[in-house]
Amino acid sequence: MSSVLAHGGDVAALTGRHLRHLRRTPEKIIGVALTPVAMVVILGYLFATVVEVKNTGGSYREYIMAGVFAQVGLSCIGITAIGVAGDLGKGLIDRFRSLPMGRATVLVSHTLADLAAAALSILLVAVTGLAVGWRVHGSFLENLTGFLLLLGFAYAMLWVGALLGMVMRNLEAISGVAALLLVLFSFLSSSFMPLTGLPGWLRTVAEWNPVSAVSEACRQLWGNTGPAASGSFPVENAVLVSALSIGLLVAVLIPLSLRVYRISATR
Amino acid sequence: MNTAIEAAGLTKQYGGHRALDGVDLSVEAGTVLGLLGPNGAGKTTTVRTLATLLEPDAGTARVAGFDIVRQRREVRRRIGLAGQYAAVDELLTGRENLVLLGRLLRLGRRGSAARAAELLAQFELEAAADKPAKEYSGGMRRRLDLAVSLIAAPEVLFLDEPTTGLDPASRATLWRMVQDQVDQGVTVLLTTQYLEEADFLADRILVVDRGRVIAEGTSDELKRKVGGERLEVAVADGSALAQAAAVLAPLAVAPPQLDERQRTVHVQLPDGMGALASAATALDYAGVTVEEFALRRPSLDDVFFHLTGEATGAPGPREAAKAEASV
Structure with missing residues (x-):
């Protein structure tokens, strides 16, 4: 019991460190929220005039909001990656490892603090969305579930970032890869367009993309789409599929990251 | 302990x-x-x-x-x-x-x-x-x-x-x-x-x-592994370097080393003040104008060079125990 408390104290101390970083470098949150906020404006105003989405009860502006929120999760990859790589490069991880601390403490506190950044970014995007006319139409519980799914997805993506940061130590290279992942996974999904027009195999890939599952689930929970007519499994069971894929990602990524942490720090 | x-x-x-x-x-x-x-x-x-x-x-x-x-x-x-x-x-x-x-x-x-x-x-x-x-x-x-x-x-x-x-x-x-x-x-x-x-x-x-x-x-x-103290003699005129070396050679335990750029002769003498006094007298007698006459203990740099045959990367200032004497 006392060791659990001590570990909790370590995580609290290190998370406090990262939250201080966040307060002193607010541009970090802007970096995460900027692309999604720009997407709301660009897609909501420019594309909305030419895109007509079938099977949506609401407008295209309502349709894309869930996708934009999922994009916040993807852009979280970069912040954790850069934070972890920076600590490794400056020898801070060496110092932390020379302390009698739990093995997971460093990465757990990195991801917890960055989750706070993700939550703030989601809030920023929500405010922008409300300003352009987006609304949620679900029950309180449904609306809340949507946001919890988004936070869970962001948390999984933070661990992708931790892994990326440890494997690629170079900060410029990390920025490039993070940007590529952001574009690839958000556009190869139902975030900004229904997948009905895609050729067969590509459609399957895109439908099983966790980003599609998460944004489809949110749209359904928030009532931002019409009844799902195209009956493929991941679309009809979006909430289940998204929850399962987040769980699977976290279950694989956390032990893998901790393992890589042990190896990469001992190089 | x-x-x-x-x-x-x-x-x-x-x-x-x-x-x-x-x-x-x-x-x-x-x-x-x-x-x-x-x-x-x-x-x-x-x-x-x-x-x-x-x-x-x-x-x-x-x-x-x-x-x-x-x-x-x-x-x-x-x-x-x-x-x-x-x-x-x-x-x-x-x-x-x-x-x-x-x-x-x-x-x-x-x-x-x-x-x-x-x-x-x-x-x-x-x-x-x-x-x-x-x-x-x-x-x-x-x-x-x-x-x-x-x-x-x-x-x-x-x-x-x-x-x-x-x-x-x-x-x-x-x-x-x-x-x-x-x-x-x-x-x-x-x-x-x-x-x-x-x-x-x-x-x-x-x-x-x-x-x-x-x-x-x-x-x-x-x-001590590298050897005892060494005498360093700097002469005022570069042309007198060879002469200084020739004067010191009979007193030394090993052939003197010349450093043309620094106009300096390095020479290892037998232990004791006698050898030092003889060196000073011999130089004075030969009429060599001496600018610096110093005893230098080997630095760790010398030790390192002696042990590995490589100079260290860091050119730290060579610490010297100088016993300067007017000639």
């Missing part, structure tokens, strides 16, 4: 490269061991292994009485580590850096704050205590790094090239601060490329090269 650090046969292999090839060492509690060697000799690997950051492929070591592999956590409670690059968090203030490490070492919030204030005073960082570390000068960063490594009053302190890149004044300050810790009974293992630093701080010196210990002893013992 008990032993604070003891290692036997430490070996670490990276692919085909043997970073450590059977390192043995032993440091008595309360003393300083200097690990001296060129880049890539295995100094840092030795420190990282003893500080439990690396697991050795073979060999055993005990630090502060605990095994570095099997009792890692016990070792970690008792050591401090200050690395090559000052590992401080640049976005946090000096005080926050100290408090963070204090909390991670379980001193509690209040205990950490009190200890941080104490160390900030001790390391002359009070004025900058609440500024972010990125605004610190190189010397201040190193001092903060050292202070952070001392937060939980460790028994054993590992310093990996603590003054690399510092100006002489900051280096002297840091040396004084390390010496203070030693006076309080802390055992220190120090790696350095500066022979001067090992000479100043270390009680015993281990010379390492290619993952092996190639010499061990006090600074004086190592210098």
